[in-house]
Amino acid sequence: MASAEDRRDGRGGSVLPAALFDSARVAAVETTGLLDTGPEDVFDDLASLASRITGTGRAFVTLVDERRSFWKSCVGVNLITPAERQAPIEQSYCSFIIGADGEPFVVEDAATDPRTAEHPATGSMRIGAWAGYPLLDPEGRVLGTLCVIDDSPRV
Template sequence: MKLLDTPTENAFDQLTRLACETLDAPMALVSLVDGDRQFFKSHAGPIPEDFAVQRESPLSHSFCRHAVASGEAFVVENAKEHPLVKDNPTAREYGVAAYAGVPLFSADQQVLGTLCVLDTKPRHWTQEQLQRLSALTSVASSLIAYRAAALDSAAGADTGPDPASVERSERLAEAAASYLAQLDAYRRVLARVEPTEQSIEEEARSRAALLAAEDVLEAMLASAGTTEASTSAETATLLAACRDHADAKIQRSVAVASFQQMGLPLEEVERANALVVQTEQEVRFALRGYLMKGV
């Protein structure tokens, strides 16, 4: 994949910063797991100084290798009590107490590493937080897949990768991740039951940030397509999928509240949750498809 030992890139740094912000975690990594080490393509927050300088650590210090081995999300709420990592030097020597990592996949579904968040205090990772992390990981996987395709194309043409295309792909990934984060933040504001003067002002600020992020994403998508018609259709598909997913999460929140307060049948909650899972997959598919085809 030609990712190991490469310089930092703004698109990946944007994703790790967003992971910290949206999960309220002090540290985040894009970690690529090799045969005897893990390489940090990006990191945000105060990771151990020697790791930050070398941008890698041995597998003996890796939590991410467990997510890579299973191909599934790996979640640790208290490292001292978790059988797989309680003796890990990162937990003993550097005080990492909680971890959540979602696997990064190549286009042919090989597990490459993770996008992960870490905390120095034990904590419970909520299902909503893990869903947000999974959405950001999908963006990172799409960016990696595009880079690989661009490198293959350049190799076939016996030329280096087009710098303009690489920069455009990075900017598009940043815009998509920012839009998803702002959309999620706005829906959380709307989900509050009792409006106050402060919440109304917060809603206005959040809506303005969402609209600005949407304008940036629409402009990026429109400029990346091969034809105006296909670009317009792909833009509409991606934005509609994002909105449907956000609406589904609001419906689930309402269903859960109704179940708790008014005895709504549990089946309604289950249906609402299934819709959230379905729409999340549609967002991932739409974003991955556009990054692979549109740029």
């Protein structure tokens, strides 16, 4: 549920959680030094393992600042440059995890789930099912997510 501090995405669309704009969280994301950097084996290995274990076609390790979801690793899509490997936060499911205080967010059928049916990423990223888990700093702030995506609905 949206809190009084949650914000509209600026285009009359979805509500973005206030936690997304928390200055301490955003500073912690920036402090990682990982935004706008190239692929690294350790992150690609983690995403590849998640994809293999779940049998999904795509997996991402993301960092989320107040305006975008940056894909430090994006297995199953052919994106190389940092400019290609990101999406505006309004077009990312990652805000669901940040808004839920870092609880996992799992959708078995994105097209019919009321939380995601009208979300811009559902169609543009061909999301049938999505499972995301928070990446936390030592203080418990959500820095991003590890998520897997399947083109088709599934448990």
